[in-house]
Amino acid sequence: MDKDFKYVGHTFPIHxxxxxxxxxxxxxxxxxxxxxxYAKLLLSPIAHAxxxxxxxxxxxxxxxxxxxxxxxxxxxKTYSRYRIIPNQEFxxxxxxxxxxxxxxxxxxxxxxxxxxxxxxxxxxxxxxxEYKALPVxxxxxxxxxxxxxxxxxxxxxxxEYEYKLGEQLPVTEDCVVVETVTNTQKVHHAxxxxxxxxxxxxxxxxxxxxxxxQGVFGVRTIVADFLELSYNKVRVIKVPMGGSFGGRxxxxxxxxxxxxxxxxxxxxxxxxxxxETIISTMTxxxxxxxxxxxxxxxxxxxxxxxxxxxxxxxxxxxxIDNTYVMSKKICKLYRISYYEHSGKTVYTNTPVAGGARGWxxxxxxxxxxxxxxxxxxxxxxxxxxxxxKNLVHPYDLxxxxxxxxxxxxxIDCLEKGAKAFGWSxxxxxxxxxxxxxxxxxxxxxxxxxxxxxxxxxxxxxxLKMNEDGSFILNTGLHELGCGTITSITQIAAxxxxxxxxxxxxxxxxxxxxxxxxxxxxxxxxxxxxxxxFEVAKCVxxxxxxxxxxxxxxxxxxxDHKDGRVWVSGDEQxxxxxxxxxxxxxxxxxxxxxxTHTYHGTSNPGAYAVHFAEVEVDTATGKVRVTDYLAAHDIxxxxxxxxxxxxxxxxxxxxxxxxxxxxxxxxxxxxxLNSSLKNYHVLNAPDMPEVNxxxxxxGGDEGPYGAKSIGEIAFVPVAxxxxxxxxxxxxxxxxxxxLTPEKILNALGGKKHAN
Amino acid sequence: MQIEFKVNGKEHNMNVQPxxxxxxxxxxxxxxxxTKEGCGEGECGSCTVIMNGKAVNxxxxxxxxxxxxxxxxxxxxxxxxxxxKLQESFINNSAVQCGYxxxxxxxxxxxxxxxxxxxxxxxxxxxxxxxxxxCTGYNKIVQAIQEVAxxxxxLGT
Numbered sequence: 001m002d003k004d005f006k007y008v009g010h011t012f013p014i015h016x017x018x019x020x021x022x023x024x025x026x027x028x029x030x031x032x033x034x035x036x037x038y039a040k041l042l043l044s045p046i047a048h049a050x051x052x053x054x055x056x057x058x059x060x061x062x063x064x065x066x067x068x069x070x071x072x073x074x075x076x077k078t079y080s081r082y083r084i085i086p087n088q089e090f091x092x093x094x095x096x097x098x099x100x101x102x103x104x105x106x107x108x109x110x111x112x113x114x115x116x117x118x119x120x121x122x123x124x125x126x127x128x129x130e131y132k133a134l135p136v137x138x139x140x141x142x143x144x145x146x147x148x149x150x151x152x153x154x155x156x157x158x159x160e161y162e163y164k165l166g167e168q169l170p171v172t173e174d175c176v177v178v179e180t181v182t183n184t185q186k187v188h189h190a191x192x193x194x195x196x197x198x199x200x201x202x203x204x205x206x207x208x209x210x211x212x213x214q215g216v217f218g219v220r221t222i223v224a225d226f227l228e229l230s231y232n233k234v235r236v237i238k239v240p241m242g243g244s245f246g247g248r249x250x251x252x253x254x255x256x257x258x259x260x261x262x263x264x265x266x267x268x269x270x271x272x273x274x275x276e277t278i279i280s281t282m283t284x285x286x287x288x289x290x291x292x293x294x295x296x297x298x299x300x301x302x303x304x305x306x307x308x309x310x311x312x313x314x315x316x317x318x319x320i321d322n323t324y325v326m327s328k329k330i331c332k333l334y335r336i337s338y339y340e341h342s343g344k345t346v347y348t349n350t351p352v353a354g355g356a357r358g359w360x361x362x363x364x365x366x367x368x369x370x371x372x373x374x375x376x377x378x379x380x381x382x383x384x385x386x387x388x389k390n391l392v393h394p395y396d397l398x399x400x401x402x403x404x405x406x407x408x409x410x411i412d413c414l415e416k417g418a419k420a421f422g423w424s425x426x427x428x429x430x431x432x433x434x435x436x437x438x439x440x441x442x443x444x445x446x447x448x449x450x451x452x453x454x455x456x457x458x459x460x461x462x463l464k465m466n467e468d469g470s471f472i473l474n475t476g477l478h479e480l481g482c483g484t485i486t487s488i489t490q491i492a493a494x495x496x497x498x499x500x501x502x503x504x505x506x507x508x509x510x511x512x513x514x515x516x517x518x519x520x521x522x523x524x525x526x527x528x529x530x531x532x533f534e535v536a537k538c539v540x541x542x543x544x545x546x547x548x549x550x551x552x553x554x555x556x557x558x559d560h561k562d563g564r565v566w567v568s569g570d571e572q573x574x575x576x577x578x579x580x581x582x583x584x585x586x587x588x589x590x591x592x593x594x595t596h597t598y599h600g601t602s603n604p605g606a607y608a609v610h611f612a613e614v615e616v617d618t619a620t621g622k623v624r625v626t627d628y629l630a631a632h633d634i635x636x637x638x639x640x641x642x643x644x645x646x647x648x649x650x651x652x653x654x655x656x657x658x659x660x661x662x663x664x665x666x667x668x669x670x671x672l673n674s675s676l677k678n679y680h681v682l683n684a685p686d687m688p689e690v691n692x693x694x695x696x697x698g699g700d701e702g703p704y705g706a707k708s709i710g711e712i713a714f715v716p717v718a719x720x721x722x723x724x725x726x727x728x729x730x731x732x733x734x735x736x737x738l739t740p741e742k743i744l745n746a747l748g749g750k751k752h753a754n
Numbered sequence: 755m756q757i758e759f760k761v762n763g764k765e766h767n768m769n770v771q772p773x774x775x776x777x778x779x780x781x782x783x784x785x786x787x788x789t790k791e792g793c794g795e796g797e798c799g800s801c802t803v804i805m806n807g808k809a810v811n812x813x814x815x816x817x818x819x820x821x822x823x824x825x826x827x828x829x830x831x832x833x834x835x836x837x838x839k840l841q842e843s844f845i846n847n848s849a850v851q852c853g854y855x856x857x858x859x860x861x862x863x864x865x866x867x868x869x870x871x872x873x874x875x876x877x878x879x880x881x882x883x884x885x886x887x888x889c890t891g892y893n894k895i896v897q898a899i900q901e902v903a904x905x906x907x908x909l910g911t
Contacts, residue, residue, distance in 0.1 A: 013845045020853030021841040021860060023788015023828035030787040190888050192792045192800055192854040242790070242854025243888050274793040481852025481889050641848030641894075648891030649851065676797035676886070684879040684892040 007490045007500055008704050011641030015485045015505070016240070027240045028196045028212040029271060036198075037066055039260055039270040040120035042110035042127055043280050044102035047138070047349040047669020048151070049131035051100055051109065058126040059112055064119035066264060068127070070110045071100040074259065079226045081250040082318040082354070084218040084517055085456070086225070090159075090324075092316035094152055097256045102131070103151055103314035104349050105669050106279035113260055113268055136669040140288070140311050140346035151314065151347040158312055159320040162342040163327070165399050168303060169337060175302060178375045179292040182367035182734040184718075185662040186283040186311070189356060190653075190681050193242025194277040197253035198269045199261035207234045207258055212241030214249045214355075214478050215518020216508040222251045223258045234258075235511040244480040245653070249355035249520050250317055252281050275674045278351075283663050285322055285353035286311040289367035299381050299389045303338040304330060308364065310345050313352040319345045322353070326360040328454075330368050331399035332446035332605045333410065334390045339399060349669045355520060357653065358711045361447050362718060369443035369719035370734045373726065383427070384418055387444060392605070394699070401453045406604020407699030409633035410444055413609040417631030418442070420693050421611040426627075431730040438626070439728025440613045443719030447606045447712040449702065450523035457523070457600035459531040460514035463492065463539045464593035467585060469563060469577030470502040473535070476516025477507055477528060482710050483642035484524050488532045490638055491703045495536035496543075498563045498577065514595065522606060522708035525638065529703035531598035538594040546584040546592065547575055604700040606712040607633035610651075610720040616728045618747055621740030623659055623725055624686075631693040635700055635707035647713040648690045654717020656682045658725075659738050759820045761786070762830040776815035777801045780827060788828035788857045792886070799885030802858035803827045809865035811884070828857035831864065839902045840864060847898035851889035859885045863899045873903050 019025035056068040080091035098108050110127050114120035137143040143156040150156060198210040207229060211219050216236040224234040241248065253270050260268040272281065287310050294303040308326050312319035327341035356362075376386040391414065394407045418424070426440035451457045462474040473492055479485045485505045493500040506513060516528065540560075547565040548555045551573065559568050566574030575583075584590040613627040630647045637643040660680040664672040673679045698705025718736060725731070725738055731746045758767045761784060770779065780786040780803070789812055792800035796811040803812045804826040831838045837845075840863060844850050859882055866873055866881035873881065878899045879892070887895065 011848060013848060014850055014853070016853070017845045017850040018837065018841075020850050020856050021828075021837065021844050022832055023786075023790075023857040025853060026787065027790070027854065029791070030781075190886075192798060192852065192886065192888055193790070194792065241852065242792075243852040245888065274795075274798075481854075483851070642851075645848050645851055645890050645894055648893045649887075649889045650891070652891035653888065675795060676793045677795060681798075681886050681888065683884070683886060684882045684896065685876075687879075687892045690891060690893055 005494055005704065008494045008638050009636065009640065012486050012490060012500065012639055014483045014642065015489065025240055027193055027242055028198060028210055029193055031198060031210060031239065033198070033200065033267040036267040036269055037113050037115060037264060038117045038120045039111050039113045039257065039268050040117070040124050041108055041276065041280070042124045043276060044105060044107040044109050046102065046131055046133065047105045047136045048134040049102050050134065051102065051129060052132045053130040054110065055128040056110065059123035062119060062123045064115040065123045066113045066115065068110060068112050068123065069098060071096065071098045074098050077226070079222055079255060080316065081222065081252055083222055084215060086221055090320040092320070095315045097259055104351055105671055106351055107314065108280070111256065111260065113264060136349045138349055138665055138667055138669050140309050140348055143346050143348050151349060156347045157344060158316055158347050159323060159345040160343070161324065164340040166338040173296055175294045175296055176375065176378050177292065177294050178371065178378050179290065180371040180374050180734055181288065181290045182370050184287045184363045184366055184736050186286045186351065186353065187657060187661045188278045188283060188663055188679060189245040189247030191243030191245055191247050194274055195253055195272040195281050196269065197257040198267065199257040200267040201262040201265055205233060207262060209236045209254055209258055210239045211236050211254060212239055212248055214244055214480065214520050216510050217476065217515060218518055219251045219254050220510045223254050226255050227258060227262060238478050238508040241480065245357045246355035246359070246520065247282055250282060274676060278663065278674050278679065279671045282317065282354035283313065283351050284356035285319060285363070287363040289364060291367055291371045293371065293375060295375055295379065297379070299379055299386045301334055301336045301390045304336045306330065306341045308343045310343065311348050311350065311353060312345050313348060313350045315352045317352050317354040319353050322360050326364045328400050329361050329364045329446060332405060333392060333444060335392055335396065336399065350665045351663060351671070357714045358447065359521070361445065361711065361715045362657070365443070365445045365715050366719045366722070366736070369716065370722055373723050374732060383442065384414060384423065387414060391444065403453045403603050406602065407635070407697055408605045408607060409695045409697050410446065410607035410609065412695045413607055413631035413633050414444060416695065417609045417611055417629055417693055420691070421629040423611060426613050428727050432728065435619050436615050436617055437728045438613065438615050439724050440611065441720045441723030441725070441727055442609060442611045443716040443723060445608045445712060445716035447708065447715055448522055449526035449604055449606055449708045450600050451521045452600040452603040457527060458597055459516045459528045460595065460597040461531050461535045462514055462593065462595040463535045465539065465543065465581045467582050469581050471496065473503055473505040473532065474513050475506060475508065475528065476513050477505070477524065478519040479507055480519055482646060483639055484519065486642065487525060487638040488529060491529050491532045492536040494704070495533055496540055497561055522711045525706050526702040526708055527598065527600050529638070529706060530701060531596065533703040534598050535594055535596035538596055539592060542592050542594060543577070543580055546580050546588065546590055549588060550575055550580065550583050602701045604707065606708045608712050608716050610716040612720040612724040614721060614724040614728055616725060616743065621743035623738060623743065625655055625688045625721060628688045629691045629693065630713070631695065632709065632712065633695045633707070634709055635698050635702055636696050636705040637694055638704065638706050643694070643709050644692050646709045647692055650713025651690045651717050652682050652687055654714050655721055656680070658718040658721035658736060662737050755817065757817055757821045759822065760824045762826055770817045772817055774817045776803070776812035776820055779817060780812060786827050786829055790854055790857060792854065799858045799862065800855055802861040802885060804861055804865050807865070807868060809862045828860060831860060840867070840899070843898040843902045847894050847901065849890060849894040849898040855885055855887040859887065859895055867903060871903065875900060
């Protein structure tokens with residue numbers, strides 16, 4: 001990576017930054033259409049019950065109320081909120097628009113459509129519902145033990161799998177066997193804009209959805225099939241959104257809102273409050289991972305046996321795939337002779353789990369990295385030395401997929417990161433004795449680059465040259481606030497050798513744009529970026545062909561730079577992109593436009609090692625993260641400023657995951673903290689400085705060697721912080737989040753044991 | 755009820771419901787959509803505006819409280835088509851990601867700079883403690899504010 005680039009590797013602000021600082025960018029929650037109606041949901045206050053009676057007459061009589069819907073006047077057919085393409089496996093259709101049986105506190109019971117938000121809210125309050133309560137199964141343990149009560153007719157065990165890789169070799173020497181159990185909790189994505197949906201059904205029988213989503217084609221396939229509309233009659237437009245983090249990956253509000261617009265033949269907007277967003281949309285899944293390893297005295301991992309249980313909540317959503325991908329991560333990080341994994345996905349009467357930044361990786365990496373510290377302790381071995389003996393090397397094969405891990409530079413991250421962080425000085429070999437105790441923790445992590453190896457993986461873009469030599473790049477991309485549009489534009493600009501301000505990159509629109517699976521799976525830079533690179537190369541070729549015709553010289557005698565093409569050695573004999581585009585149209589009947597489909601053929605690992613220093617107040621149990629370093633194997637940072645922002649944002653979310661954040665569910669299934677008053681999101685004073693070390697060694701098929709960053713940035717954080725707390729206190733806590741109560745309990749228990 | 759108040763230098767005399775919140779009045783009645791709502795209970799700071807020189811959560815302010823008051827929203831920061839230095843600094847420091855918290859964040863920062871032109875990093879963090887951001891991890895926001903924390907800090911500069 002010794003070539004200096006003009007645009008790639010330079011920091012650019014997010015493409016719409018100037019609108020955002022003005023407050024002039026219209027988010028979905030800002031958009032109003034004329035004649036628009038407002039919808040409001042009635043959510044179930046209880047966790048498991050049959051609806052025995054529902055009386056909407058008073059609500060219907062309220063002036064301004066247009067319609068009230070319940071399970072009695074909406075289709076009884078079911079759908080999957082998770083499906084991305086037709087015929088996709090593991091997309092259980094277990095959800096209705098409005099339910100006749102509530103399965104969690106927050107399930108959708110009724111919806112009012114009215115001429116104003118206020119009227120819709122009033123109407124909701126006067127709907128009378130009678131429930132026949134059913135036993136509440138608030139945890140996977142209860143749901144699995146239960147013999148009679150079934151959350152869904154098929155039973156409470158949603159999915160189960162098991163596989164074994166490699167051979168259990170007879171181990172001739174003594175081994176250490178270590179077992180740990182790590183619990184991770186349900187958390188709220190906490191995107192700052194709450195969930196909103198807007199739909200219209202016009203007189204041409206066409207449905208339009210303005211969606212703050214991560215995949216417009218996923219929304220279209222679900223909504224169109226549900227409403228039995230052909231896909232050309234459903235237009236889904238990606239609009240600006242205030243964050244996502246996986247929380248808008250699945251199609252949650254769109255089927256219902258589309259149904260309402262179709263029934264009323266008017267635009268309908270459904271907006272959720274923060275509380276409704278917390279309880280009724282989606283959460284990160286809660287998981288329990290039991291890991292048992294057999295390790296030689298020299299510190300080599302001989303066997304690793306993992307058992308995970310994932311709490312899907314009340315509907316399947318993406319939980320089957322989420323459980324499955326948890327089994328695909330550890331072998332991307334460590335060389336292990338024998339690996340076995342068994343997993344269960346379980347329905348419970350709790351909020352629905354679904355896609356969340358990192359998709360199974362944060363959960364299982366937290367478990368394995370807490371485990372690795374425990375193994376090193378058992379061996380009496382240095383934490384770094386132990387990991388170095390087992391980490392994957394560049395171009396190792398991923399044991400689970402048999403695909404190359406590419407230029408996997410996790411060892412560089414660990415060695416260079418440890419040095420930059422001053423690990424050997426900060427790690428406590430002896431626990432502090434005062435009230436305030438410091439400690440250091442580290443965690444390694446592996447993630448992926450797209451879906452190749454387990455799912456179709458391709459992206460299509462159209463790049464066209466305007467008459468003045470500027471370009472329009474039409475894509476199926478979704479800007480979630482990560483800088484996707486900017487980095488894709490930088491890639492195309494680098495190839496075309498033109499200032500990025502002359503390229504407009506468009507976001508997804510099912511009617512006007514090309515197909516793409518969506519922004520998830522850490523696929524955007526690696527796969528869509530490669531598509532942008534290739535389509536720009538094709539356009540450049542065509543552009544040079546046109547220049548060759550105009551200048552009457554073969555292509556190999558042409559040079560180009562900054563939007564001009566000239567005959568080599570004779571810079572005076574040049575032509576601008578503008579003249580090429582215009583002349584091609586006027587004189588050569590040529591339009592410079594290319595549509596290109598890129599399909600992925602690799603899936604290297606993305607790696608990170610994070611280092612945290614914490615201070616624990618042993619009197620209160622409160623933890624403060626005092627310093628932090630994140631080392632990332634990113635291949636090549638396309639836009640370093642935004643890359644740093646992704647990492648720092650990942651750390652903010654990860655510290656919360658480790659220490660505070662949890663959607664607490666009572667035994668009766670009630671949600672105990674459904675507001676930001678009692679759901680603590682890390683604020684500025686809580687946040688440490690995050691130092692960043694980027695390892696940019698390229699070597700894989702991403703554009704200019706780039707690999708993913710958004711998800712991997714979050715993956716190691718919780719384990720690094722938990723390990724730091726355990727180092728500070730000499731404890732082995734693995735039950736997240738590490739609230740003051742848990743820390744005081746661990747300290748009490750330790751004192752008692754001593 | 756009839757109330758008089760000033761928004762971004764413009765006098766308003768309006769007949770409003772006494773229960774209307776300032777955030778709704780700004781967004782729905784005056785069309786100032788730059789002020790965002792993220793929680794409706796004063797926890798996230800997305801709806802921060804400056805009222806009589808102080809940063810307030812406009813979701814917690816009711817119409818009667820704004821009688822005779824002077825309010826500035828995000829729309830006031832840009833003057834004569836020129837972004838303020840603070841806005842420019844957010845752009846140049848990659849302090850903007852999804853952008854939903856940005857207007858509130860800018861208004862809290864502005865309120866601080868109006869009374870303290872040389873705040874320390876700690877003072878900046880305290881000033882934006884009520885503004886949640888889920889994208890950036892705050893580091894770049896603090897940096898952006900610190901970079902302009904010199905010189906004249908009237909609105910529009």
